[in-house]
Amino acid sequence: MSLVLLLSICAQAQTRTLGLYTDPPHDLDSQSNAVMHEELQRLLAPAGIEIAWKQLKDRKSGENFDLVAVTSFAGSCATDNWVSAVSTPVSLADTSISDGHVLPFFRIDCPRVLGMLGSQVDSAVLGRALARVAAHEIYHIVAQTAEHQEKGVAKASFSARDLTAVRFDLDVWSLTLMHPPSVAQAPGSSTADSESAESGR
Secondary structure, eight states: OHHHHHHHHHHHSOOEEEEEEEOOOTTOOHHHHHHHHHHHHHHHGGGTEEEEEEEGGGOOTTOOOSEEEEEEEESOOOTTOOOOOOSSOBOSEEEEEETTEEEEEEEEEHHHHHHHHOTTOOHHHHHHHHHHHHHHHHHHHHHTOOEEBSSSTTBSEEEHHHHHSSOOOOOHHHHHHHSOTTTOOOOOOEEOSSOEEETTO
16 A cells, blocks of 8 residues: 555656756767767656756856756767776766765766676666666766665666666555655665665676
8 A cells, every 4th residue: 555655746747857966978879879868867757856968068147947957978988998897896887975865976987887788788787777876876966965775877876687677667655755745755764875776686
């Protein structure tokens, strides 16, 4: 019964626009970029979030969005820039935190994402993986929490399968936290410092 109630609350929530400011990722091909945009919107739609992609260099005064985030991409995102992942967990991305407050700035490490995907990565898979890493950081920013969930995009670590599977989503608890306070409830969460990649799965 509670699950049905939570889903009903999520479905009735008002859509908010997230202005996502970014510099163009280095060496990311057009197909990867298109898939990243499409997958990120798919992931955030159940949270009532619509993305407005904006380039930092084109930012204008007076632009107004319900939510704002700024992202950057470290390293080359070219699919032929693959380097084998290390055997220990590595951070694929990070979000800025100051005095316990989650700031709207995050960075994605393209070489580490590529290392998780392996030598046979194609453009579509890379775009999907980058979107899932971005959605994880946006979850922290919108929900204003450093906590993680036990499953889904908001869990503390990703496997290669999580990055490449046809479906991998935010769970209902994460979606609830991402809604405005008047809508969100406070489900239990598991705590971790940051999301990372789990090698060897």
